Amino acid sequence: MLTRRAFATSTLAGLIGAAGLRAQPDDANYDEAKVPAYTLPPLLHLADGRVVTDRAGWVARRAELLDLFARHMYGRTPAGLPDGAVVPVDTPVPVLGGRALRQQCRLDWQGRASMDVLVYRPAHGRPVPVFIGLNYFGNHAVDPDPAIRLSTRWMRTNDANGVVNHRATERARGTMARRWPVDLIIEQDCAVMTAYYGDLAPDDPSVVRQGMAPLADGLEGDIPTAERWGTIGMWAWGLSQMRRAVATMPGLDARRAIVIGHSRLGKAALWAGAQDEAFAMVVSNDSGCAGAALSRRAYGETIGRITRSFPHWFCPTLASWAGREAAMPIDQHQLLALVAPRVLHVGSAVEDRWADPKGEFLATLAADEAWRLLRQRGLGGTAMPAVEQSVGDRVRYHLRTGGHDITRDDWAQYLATAKAQLS
Ligand code: GTR
Numbered sequence: 034m035l036t037r038r039a040f041a042t043s044t045l046a047g048l049i050g051a052a053g054l055r056a057q058p059d060d061a062n063y064d065e066a067k068v069p070a071y072t073l074p075p076l077l078h079l080a081d082g083r084v085v086t087d088r089a090g091w092v093a094r095r096a097e098l099l100d101l102f103a104r105h106m107y108g109r110t111p112a113g114l115p116d117g118a119v120v121p122v123d124t125p126v127p128v129l130g131g132r133a134l135r136q137q138c139r140l141d142w143q144g145r146a147s148m149d150v151l152v153y154r155p156a157h158g159r160p161v162p163v164f165i166g167l168n169y170f171g172n173h174a175v176d177p178d179p180a181i182r183l184s185t186r187w188m189r190t191n192d193a194n195g196v197v198n199h200r201a202t203e204r205a206r207g208t209m210a211r212r213w214p215v216d217l218i219i220e221q222d223c224a225v226m227t228a229y230y231g232d233l234a235p236d237d238p239s240v241v242r243q244g245m246a247p248l249a250d251g252l253e254g255d256i257p258t259a260e261r262w263g264t265i266g267m268w269a270w271g272l273s274q275m276r277r278a279v280a281t282m283p284g285l286d287a288r289r290a291i292v293i294g295h296s297r298l299g300k301a302a303l304w305a306g307a308q309d310e311a312f313a314m315v316v317s318n319d320s321g322c323a324g325a326a327l328s329r330r331a332y333g334e335t336i337g338r339i340t341r342s343f344p345h346w347f348c349p350t351l352a353s354w355a356g357r358e359a360a361m362p363i364d365q366h367q368l369l370a371l372v373a374p375r376v377l378h379v380g381s382a383v384e385d386r387w388a389d390p391k392g393e394f395l396a397t398l399a400a401d402e403a404w405r406l407l408r409q410r411g412l413g414g415t416a417m418p419a420v421e422q423s424v425g426d427r428v429r430y431h432l433r434t435g436g437h438d439i440t441r442d443d444w445a446q447y448l449a450t451a452k453a454q455l456s
Pocket of ligand 1: 297298321322334
């Protein structure tokens, strides 16, 4: 298992090195005693001060919160983007001893952008819940099968993972398979759909105009520059496009679409799930700062650090909140609450202090108020669970041993939640 530091130095070396920044500086605060006292911005007060007491009030508050997160953090999703057409690339191939079918297709946006999509579903063909998540190193890295298309897109150079000069090589096949336990997903009678996040937007501020960005040309005129979206917004939009594609595919239940993401892609999964209510369940794995963790704790990664290291992820306004977390009009419990009354599962890892596991739990706990308002069984208790334990019903939280990663054990947790809550 990679530790946070190993991850930072291996996979992020090129990205961070280029900017002369380290992702996890030693001067970050890891001392609970130094977490500032804070008051969270209210979840159930409308901007005019009225208190939300019912579903109609929540609908109004939801719209306000979505607007605030677009304005201050992720930027505005342009209106009028085209929907992708689903183009099959191959016919379903039996895999896992005939228990599953694997299919590749392409989402194509008017011939101006495209994304390779890889799907595994149970061979029985009955519609099952489908986990929809982006991957970091291409579909070919999810499974060593040579029939999977090798991505030709820009990628972060990573010799250990077979990415040389920003392009995948044959050596890259299957290198991320441990993060995609297809056998377990199938065994639990679910499906999984994945695509390379760089097909939507390369994760580097110097590689612009690749991916789907040109689709937004002419659509952002009314959006102030400070509120223009970053790559998290684009990845989130792509996740919703994948969700739409589910309806055209056999053996996948569009009413049980689950958006999942690890780390920066966990942030994208949360933003996708917040905006797109057709996701029945939202999973955040180690998403940390600007994901599931409370910004006001400024524990581990802070708004200042993240906007200096990764300015391209966000709208420009976010950087103006660096060092001023306490004054921000938003905090991340409000983002999590945008999933209510649907199913939310937040997973943290003990050693992933950079992502502030406690801050992720406290945000989840504070978000629970929305489920209570909507008379749903949410998180229940108020205590952070012990390591390797999980708590909650429609709001679920677990803390795993180990470091920053998405493991088979994390997947087992998410699969159990899907089974219990999406029937
Ligand atoms: C880190 C970044 C985190 C997280 C992580 C990742 O270096 O500081 O916010 O997104 O990268 O995506 O693995």
